[in-house]
Amino acid sequence: MTEKSDVSAGKRKTSRTRRRATVRHSAARLAAVQALYQIDFSDSPVNTVIEEFRLHRLGAADAEVSGGAKANDVLFQELVRGAISRQDEIDTHISNALDPAWPLERIAIVMQCILRVGTFELISRFDVPARVVVKEFVDLAHSFFSGGEPGMVNGVLDKLAHQLRPGELETSLEQQENSSE
Structure with missing residues (x-):
């Protein structure tokens, strides 16, 4: 492989990684909105809802929007806890x-x-x-x-x-x- 093709492959990989991170952040934002809705609607404790999302929903947070990507868990928790606090x-x-x-x-x-x-x-x-x-x-x-x-x-x-x-x-x-x- 030539040096030029190595650079090209590296750029594609970086671009792909960046897109994946963007999709994971978008999925985390969607999940945070859904979690806030659940907290507001059901009056459930924040930690209970966060744990439920982490165990059962973050991997599938609206596959249509996220393209099936797993939501960024750290961002999800930061958004939910921050918006509530x-x-x-x-x-x-x-x-x-x-x-x-x-x-x-x-x-x-x-x-x-x-x-x-x-x-x-x-x-x-x-x-x-x-x-x-x-x-x-x-x-x-x-x-x-x-x-x-x-x-x-x-x-x-x-x-x-x-x-x-x-x-x-x-x-x-x-x-x-x-x-x-």
């Missing part, structure tokens, strides 16, 4: 971003869960670009809703991204514009 703070952020005609309590529980996990990721996971967080949760909303809800998720999380990570979105837009010149 910081729920009051998160709900305040979401409520401030919502139109006053749509208080958080009026929104479907699944939407609340999507917004809570997305907001938690914006306020705590600075290793993940804000644009990625917004896109991931808009995609998740499309998994559950066919109406205007994904647009609402986009609007709320984009507004929060600008508030919680000032400058990040503008910087990335400037970089895109500069690279296209």
